[in-house]
Amino acid sequence: MTDPLGFPPLMYGEEVPADAFAHACMKATMGCDAGMVAYAFGQNRMEAALIFAPEVPLRRAMAMLPLCGVGFQNALGALAPPEVAVHLGWDGTIYLNGARCGGFRAMASDPDPDAVPDWLVIGLALPLWPETDSPGDTPDQTTLYGEGCPDVMPPHLVEAWARHTLHHLNTWEQDGPRALHSDWRALAQAMGETVTQGALTGSFLGVDEDFAMLLRDAAGDTHLIPLTTLLEQP
Known part of the structure; x- marks a missing residue:
């Protein structure tokens, strides 16, 4: 069956009723080819997930999380x-x-940072409309349409996400991570501010070459928090 969405070469889509991330992870464990985009469109939420087949250790491959962002x-x-x-x-x-307003999640076939995983799935979830009639009760949370984007159709957004992600992936593979670092730093939230990540709280100084967080605590000690700590368990 022809997919109703249009994806760039080497990518293809599968629409599912719900939980695109779980579907993509299931397909990946079954040996599905990289480049599959699972997607689900609900009344108040859109989801998508992209399967990667890394050729580098997971520590480096986790750059796909900020790259998808x-x-x-x-x-x-x-x-x-x-x-x-x-x-x-x-x-x-x-x-x-x-x-x-939503976000990304990640799962890999093997959580070992030094191993090359068989697959890596990056999932996206985005709320479209508020779940309640009182969105003002949670001013720190919002939705796509609540921020003045009523003309952004989820299918078009998923297609565009796939195209732009593939472009950045090609650049990362050919030229290394420098361009991605520059692009991501321009968009990074809370850089230089006090943040809490896991059990640690401190100043978010930046990231290393593999996007591990550099966090300086109140005692002046600097901690390196790898992106692999964000992985969900298969």
Whole structure:
């Protein structure tokens, strides 16, 4: 059956009723080819998930998490009104105009940072409409349409996300991570601010070459938190 969405070469889509991330992870464990985009469109939520087949250790391959975030910002930036600001949290959270609005998650076949995994899945979830009639009760959380994007159709957003993500993936593979670092840092939320990540709280100094968080605590000690700590268990 022909997929109703249009994807760039080497990518193809599968629509599912719900939980695109779980579907993509299931397909990956079955040996599905890389480049599959699972997607689900609900009344109040859209989801998508992309399967990667890394050729580098997981520590480096986890750059796909910020890479997918930059691809999303590019995609929404092309479809949304220009006044809608998109920023990215280190942990995969998406921010629209400063408020949380969904985010990314990750799962790999093997959580060993030094091993090359058989597969890596990056999932995206984005709320479209508020779940309640009182969105003002949670000013730190928002939705796509609540931020003035009623003309952004989820199918178009998923297509654009796939295209922009593939572009950044090609650049990363050919030229290394320098361009991705520059693009991501321009969008990073809370850089230089006090943040809490896991059991640690401190100043978010930046990231290393593999996007591990550099966090300086109140005692002046600097901690390195790898992106692999964000992985969900298969």
